[in-house]
Amino acid sequence: MKLRWDDLALFLAVYEQGSLSGAARLLKLGQPTLSRRIAELESTVGEALLLRQSQGISLTAAGQKLLPAAQRMAEWANEAELSITQQTTHQPEGNVRIAAPPSIAYEVLAPMAAKIRQAYPHIQITALSGLDTLNLARGEADLSLRTRKPTDADLMCVDEVTSAMRVYCSKAYAAQFKTPPARADLNWIGWAASLDNPCSIGESNQLAQIAKPAFTSDDYLVQMAACKAGVGAMLLPQILHRQSGLGELHELVELDVDLGETVMVSLYLVCHKRHRYLPKVQLVMDFIGREFESLRLENLSDNSG
Numbered sequence: 001m002k003l004r005w006d007d008l009a010l011f012l013a014v015y016e017q018g019s020l021s022g023a024a025r026l027l028k029l030g031q032p033t034l035s036r037r038i039a040e041l042e043s044t045v046g047e048a049l050l051l052r053q054s055q056g057i058s059l060t061a062a063g064q065k066l067l068p069a070a071q072r073m074a075e076w077a078n079e080a081e082l083s084i085t086q087q088t089t090h091q092p093e094g095n096v097r098i099a100a101p102p103s104i105a106y107e108v109l110a111p112m113a114a115k116i117r118q119a120y121p122h123i124q125i126t127a128l129s130g131l132d133t134l135n136l137a138r139g140e141a142d143l144s145l146r147t148r149k150p151t152d153a154d155l156m157c158v159d160e161v162t163s164a165m166r167v168y169c170s171k172a173y174a175a176q177f178k179t180p181p182a183r184a185d186l187n188w189i190g191w192a193a194s195l196d197n198p199c200s201i202g203e204s205n206q207l208a209q210i211a212k213p214a215f216t217s218d219d220y221l222v223q224m225a226a227c228k229a230g231v232g233a234m235l236l237p238q239i240l241h242r243q244s245g246l247g248e249l250h251e252l253v254e255l256d257v258d259l260g261e262t263v264m265v266s267l268y269l270v271c272h273k274r275h276r277y278l279p280k281v282q283l284v285m286d287f288i289g290r291e292f293e294s295l296r297l298e299n300l301s302d303n304s305g
Helices: 007-016 022-026 033-047 061-086 100-118 205-210 218-227 239-243 246-250 279-304
Strands: 052-054 056-059 094-100 123-130 143-146 155-170 189-191 215-217 234-237 254-255 264-272
Touching: 007 022, 007 061, 007 234, 022 033, 052 061, 056 061, 056 100, 094 100, 094 264, 094 279, 100 123, 100 218, 100 279, 123 279, 143 279, 155 218, 155 239, 155 279, 189 218, 215 218, 218 234, 234 239, 264 279
Parallel strands: 094 123, 094 143, 189 215
Antiparallel strands: 052 056, 143 264, 155 234, 155 254, 155 264
């Protein structure tokens, strides 16, 4: 039995996309052509590899056995592509999709995209901002910025940065307090109660432990607008707040508030191991890694001072 990489790549695309139609769109193939190629691969293997279901596809026992080998071949192909690219002066190009929660996309990813474009004009950044965690294995995004470390063995935590949470508000709201306010003195702005876990920078659970919010929304920009208008205060990460230029842009200031114990948040840069060596993805990952390092150094300088 001799398996061709082209056929295994089709099998892998169907698995990652979760359906024949999704894989056909990704590969720019007609669905009948893709179905025929998969059928030919199954004939070569001698067993069915995919179970067609109304909700998409799943792997048979034979498909599950074949999957790890197909994934390894994809990694080798990516490494080969990278080695060839490095021998030329051709700059990586194309679109890199980065998934991030709304606050991260707004405060971190959007400002960072300007720097990436300046350094690499042939790279386009698509920010996929939402409260749902996108599936990197299915190709829903190339990279992900998350506030929770991945547990999937196929996902790589490429880098991370950690920050203390601080309290921010408008200058007008801060002027109401002649002395540092207590937690209970503040009108807190947070996520709507219907969002049990928004996976965002201002975690609702952390805010709930401090005080009951006076203003909530399911939209981060609405929260920021309320904060800028003087409705109340928000809990935000200190170094990421600086990364976005938030104080100048939104006229927010840090309030001296005793939160009890230090509240920390971590931001993780996550990639699927098959995409680790794609030139355009690696370029963006390395750039974000350098930004993370500058944030860590800034944080270290603040703590030592």
